[in-house]
Amino acid sequence: MNIVLCCNAGMSTSILVNKMQESAKERELDIDIIAVPSNDVINYVEEADVLLLGPQVRYQLQQMKKLGEENGFKVDAINSVHYGMANGEEILNMAIKMADTE
Structure with missing residues (x-):
């Protein structure tokens, strides 16, 4: 699974990416997570x-x-509270649920 996080410059979400990757690793999930600026999202739509x-x-x-x-x-x-607290586990759970509802 590929998760793309989007913010203004792609920097503030980098901490969140690390937290989400830690959670995925602990759960032995094969998930790629990246952070990109909103104007670069178009370059990642295929993945x-x-x-x-x-x-x-x-x-x-x-x-x-x-x-x-x-x-x-x-x-x-992303939920503002989870984002502000860099709650990678909750945000990862959100992404997994979204992907499972296809």
Whole structure:
């Protein structure tokens, strides 16, 4: 499974990527997670299974959902509290549930 996290510059989500990767490793899940700036998402649509938006780019949710529908991946915004606390486990759970609802 490929998870793409999206924020303004791709930097604030890098901490979250590490936390999510730790959780995936502990659970022995084969998941690739990357963080990208919102204007680079188009370069990752072929690999993405799930796209999660950081709170700072939540305003792009409808636009990204349309992109997801056109390219076959799920899109949603990350819960602000989980994002702020860098709760990688909860955000990973969210992504897994999204992918399982195909």
